[in-house]
Amino acid sequence: MGTAQKRPREICFDSFKQMALLSMEEICREIFRENHQSIKIKKEPVAVKNLVNIFYTTLRLSNEKGFHTMSLRDLSSASGLSMGALYSYFSSKDELLEMIQKQGRTITRKVLSEHMDPDAPPREKMHTLIRIHLYLTEVMQPWFYFAYMETKNLGKVQRKRSIESELFTERIFNDILREGQEQGVYRNVNCLLTAGAIKALLQDWYVKRWKYSRRQISVEEYAAFLISFIESAVLAENSFDPEGG
Amino acid sequence: MGTAQKRPREICFDSFKQMALLSMEEICREIFRENHQSIKIKKEPVAVKNLVNIFYTTLRLSNEKGFHTMSLRDLSSASGLSMGALYSYFSSKDELLEMIQKQGRTITRKVLSEHMDPDAPPREKMHTLIRIHLYLTEVMQPWFYFAYMETKNLGKVQRKRSIESELFTERIFNDILREGQEQGVYRNVNCLLTAGAIKALLQDWYVKRWKYSRRQISVEEYAAFLISFIESAVLAENSFDPEGG
DNA sequence: GTCTATAGTGCGATAGAC
DNA sequence: GTCTATCGCACTATAGAC
Numbered sequence: 001m002g003t004a005q006k007r008p009r010e011i012c013f014d015s016f017k018q019m020a021l022l023s024m025e026e027i028c029r030e031i032f033r034e035n036h037q038s039i040k041i042k043k044e045p046v047a048v049k050n051l052v053n054i055f056y057t058t059l060r061l062s063n064e065k066g067f068h069t070m071s072l073r074d075l076s077s078a079s080g081l082s083m084g085a086l087y088s089y090f091s092s093k094d095e096l097l098e099m100i101q102k103q104g105r106t107i108t109r110k111v112l113s114e115h116m117d118p119d120a121p122p123r124e125k126m127h128t129l130i131r132i133h134l135y136l137t138e139v140m141q142p143w144f145y146f147a148y149m150e151t152k153n154l155g156k157v158q159r160k161r162s163i164e165s166e167l168f169t170e171r172i173f174n175d176i177l178r179e180g181q182e183q184g185v186y187r188n189v190n191c192l193l194t195a196g197a198i199k200a201l202l203q204d205w206y207v208k209r210w211k212y213s214r215r216q217i218s219v220e221e222y223a224a225f226l227i228s229f230i231e232s233a234v235l236a237e238n239s240f241d242p243e244g245g
Numbered sequence: 246m247g248t249a250q251k252r253p254r255e256i257c258f259d260s261f262k263q264m265a266l267l268s269m270e271e272i273c274r275e276i277f278r279e280n281h282q283s284i285k286i287k288k289e290p291v292a293v294k295n296l297v298n299i300f301y302t303t304l305r306l307s308n309e310k311g312f313h314t315m316s317l318r319d320l321s322s323a324s325g326l327s328m329g330a331l332y333s334y335f336s337s338k339d340e341l342l343e344m345i346q347k348q349g350r351t352i353t354r355k356v357l358s359e360h361m362d363p364d365a366p367p368r369e370k371m372h373t374l375i376r377i378h379l380y381l382t383e384v385m386q387p388w389f390y391f392a393y394m395e396t397k398n399l400g401k402v403q404r405k406r407s408i409e410s411e412l413f414t415e416r417i418f419n420d421i422l423r424e425g426q427e428q429g430v431y432r433n434v435n436c437l438l439t440a441g442a443i444k445a446l447l448q449d450w451y452v453k454r455w456k457y458s459r460r461q462i463s464v465e466e467y468a469a470f471l472i473s474f475i476e477s478a479v480l481a482e483n484s485f486d487p488e489g490g
Numbered sequence: 491g492t493c494t495a496t497a498g499t500g501c502g503a504t505a506g507a508c
Numbered sequence: 509g510t511c512t513a514t515c516g517c518a519c520t521a522t523a524g525a526c
Contacts, residue, residue, distance in 0.1 A: 073518080083520085084522080087522080091521095093520070
């Protein structure tokens with residue numbers, strides 16, 4: 001599958017996973033440090049251990065039947081923590097929701113911009129961005145699914161953040177397409193609509209995960225498919241250069 | 246926009262709207278007739294009028310903040326009907342949810358198969374199906390958005406139906422792609438993944454409707470874009486024949 | 491730092507008047 | 509056919525024991 005000679009830095013899923021270090025624990029440690037004033041528990045090891053438990057259980061229950069449908073009693077009994085203990089980590093159910101959402105957005109931005117090389121040629125940028133986006137949402141699938149489905153339960157401010165975040169990714173694709181068109185690599189397609197289409201195809205990976213799991217499609221396979229699907233639609237004829245797959 | 250000479254029956258949105266007759270009232274009349282045993286109200290004009298009100302209000306409130314978050318008291322005060330009156334039309338909140346979901350599925354199946362011509366060439370089938378799907382979801386956007394977002398609040402049986410319905414559309418696209426490949430119209434792409442991609446792009450129209458409204462993209466424009474985007478990716482080189490846009 | 495017990499709220503659903 | 513009044517319940521959130 002990998003003809004790694006032609007395109008130098010076509011990142012693969014395994015190396016991404018090692019690099020990213022996005023373990024649940026890492027994430028929860030960061031959340032704890034950011035929110036340590038509103039969290040009543042002061043010992044980091046204890047707090048992080050419980051936060052891992054709380055978030056993990058929340059994502060599991062919510063992604064099954066919705067955040068609103070999950071009662072804090074459900075969360076309490078599934079996590080093994082009492083109602084009182086739960087309220088040491090957040091001050092309301094809505095705050096719990098917002099903590100998860102906020103963290104997801106922060107990580108997305110961080111990871112995407114970490115892996116973007118502004119000097120790379122557009123086509124390489126596009127490949128990298130598609131792969132990184134897919135790999136990230138693969139590693140953190142429950143997080144992204146949650147963020148996607150629970151947007152409308154957010155307050156006004158957080159909801160606006162969520163929309164901004166959606167448009168942020170799209171704008172990156174839009175810019176890459178524009179740059180590619182200027183350089184004659186891409187055809188004269190509608191950049192904004194195309195960027196939206198790419199976003200939709202990326203989202204399908206974590207929103208319809210059940211479908212791809214059932215069909216045993218790996219994230220690498222989907223990445224290869226998407227890249228070839230999208231490039232067929234946007235590459236200028238002279239720069240068309242199909243790869244193996 | 247319409248160069249109607251080359252492809253004979255490229256259906257446009259306006260003619261679809263007239264043909265479809267999918268007014269809220271029509272739909273509610275059908276729902277009433279199907280469920281007249283479980284609905285306590287017996288006079289059709291009264292029942293239909295109130296059903297229109299109930300469904301319309303439910304979709305509005307639910308699509309704003311989720312079906313579960315909408316209490317029946319919200320529904321009661323927003324619709325102007327009392328709690329007691331509401332319960333003359335459904336026997337539980339869950340039944341209300343299922344009525345709406347079921348009707349959406351029925352209409353989708355009906356409209357799609359009505360407009361499919363099994364003898365048409367694959368490329369025409371593809372165009373028609375994309376257009377009809379977009380037009381239908383345009384006319385009934387709140388319905389489709391609702392069905393999409395509230396799937397996980399359904400019971401096991403209804404949920405299974407919902408998944409079947411998702412795969413039903415995809416299979417149609419899959420079949421068209423296969424047929425086209427056999428006839429040499431389409432390239433040798435992965436049909437299942439491509440069908441899934443097409444579905445995702447169609448869903449984006451009603452799921453992210455806010456985005457397209459904001460950007461003032463009409464359904465005709467999106468249809469033209471999608472068809473050209475998808476055909477770039479799947480058409481065999483010899484049959485490539487770009488149209489105007 | 492975590493527990494149990496409970497206060498207070500708002501829900502879905504129903505019975506009976508009109 | 510629709511309304512008002514009300515029941516019982518499950519929820520979020522908190523207070524105080526350990």
